[in-house]
Amino acid sequence: MQIDREIRTLLKGIIQKRKKAINNAEGPRDDLLGILLQSNIQENQDANIKNQGLTFKEVINECKIFYMAGQETTSAVLTWTLILLGKHQDWQTRAREEVMAIFGKSNPDFCGLKHLKIMNMILQEVLRLYPPVTELARVVHEDIKIEDIFLPRGILVNLPILLVQQDERLWGADAKEFNPERFNKGISKATGGNMSFFSFGWGPRICIGSNFAMTAAKMALALILQRFNFELSPHYTHAPIGIGTLQPQFGASIILHRRVGILVNAKVFLGLGG
Numbered sequence: 001m002q003i004d005r006e007i008r009t010l011l012k013g014i015i016q017k018r019k020k021a022i023n024n025a026e027g028p029r030d031d032l033l034g035i036l037l038q039s040n041i042q043e044n045q046d047a048n049i050k051n052q053g054l055t056f057k058e059v060i061n062e063c064k065i066f067y068m069a070g071q072e073t074t075s076a077v078l079t080w081t082l083i084l085l086g087k088h089q090d091w092q093t094r095a096r097e098e099v100m101a102i103f104g105k106s107n108p109d110f111c112g113l114k115h116l117k118i119m120n121m122i123l124q125e126v127l128r129l130y131p132p133v134t135e136l137a138r139v140v141h142e143d144i145k146i147e148d149i150f151l152p153r154g155i156l157v158n159l160p161i162l163l164v165q166q167d168e169r170l171w172g173a174d175a176k177e178f179n180p181e182r183f184n185k186g187i188s189k190a191t192g193g194n195m196s197f198f199s200f201g202w203g204p205r206i207c208i209g210s211n212f213a214m215t216a217a218k219m220a221l222a223l224i225l226q227r228f229n230f231e232l233s234p235h236y237t238h239a240p241i242g243i244g245t246l247q248p249q250f251g252a253s254i255i256l257h258r259r260v261g262i263l264v265n266a267k268v269f270l271g272l273g274g
């Protein structure tokens with residue numbers, strides 16, 4: 001695959017540059033790439049810890065995973081949030097009022113983000129309706145019976161996140177509608193204790209970046225809400241498609257109206273399609 005080759009070449013260049021900097025006692029060592037490389041350097045230097053550190057290939061793979069798992073997913077959530085808030089102006093207003101009450105015109109900070117309850121409800125609802133990862137797969141390693149379902153060893157089980165999270169039997173008649181209010185009293189109240197909301201996965205392999213992703217999404221959204229009113233362009237066509245992550249197939253045209261001073265209109269194009 002050409003894209004894979006290109007990504008690897010690109011990453012190799014970045015990694016080798018950093019490795020050189022580390023060898024010359026320059027550049028940070030305590031960020032993610034620095035830590036991964038430290039492990040690779042030890043693997044190469046110390047024969048006693050062979051196979052305990054990361055090989056160069058593994059460092060490249062980790063960088064790839066973190067980019068794909070971290071960047072694509074969070075940007076997809078932000079895209080869907082802008083689409084939904086562009087459509088549901090009442091929730092956009094509520095979110096902005098909350099942001100202005102907490103931060104005013106100051107830059108949002110980490111501490112204040114924790115108090116954004118309405119925004120949290122909105123993001124949960126976006127994650128429920130448009131989970132960036134739409135399904136998970138698990139291989140069954142030994143025969144197992146779950147209630148009256150028998151799963152033989154070796155089969156592949158698909159966990160359809162998107163379908164479960166829009167199932168009327170679990171979420172009620174308005175399951176397919178955008179209603180952040182359902183998360184007003186938290187996730188367990190919204191799910192009624194069912195395992196019906198797992199956009200970040202579940203169990204031992206649950207997403208390790210979920211808090212980081214929520215913080216990044218809240219920060220970006222707070223900055224946007226402070227500065228712009230926005231609406232969906234009349235040209236927007238609703239067509240979610242799963243390619244790696246769940247994306248708006250024809251992109252998301254959003255019309256921004258600057259909030260300070262004279263209103264200045266700007267159009268941004270998010271997601272796929274152009």
Ligand code: HEM
Nearest residue numbers: 069070073074077132133199200201205206207208209213
């Ligand atoms: C809204 C954003 C995100 C969503 C919806 C999401 C979703 C998921 C899901 C569903 C899994 C579980 C995969 C499985 O069980 O097979 C997962 C795993 C993972 N996520 Fe995220 N993720 C997000 C953001 C991030 C961020 C920001 C990072 C890193 C900075 C990250 C890093 C990872 C990693 C490394 C794993 C693999 C964990 C393991 O296998 O033990 N994710 N993510």
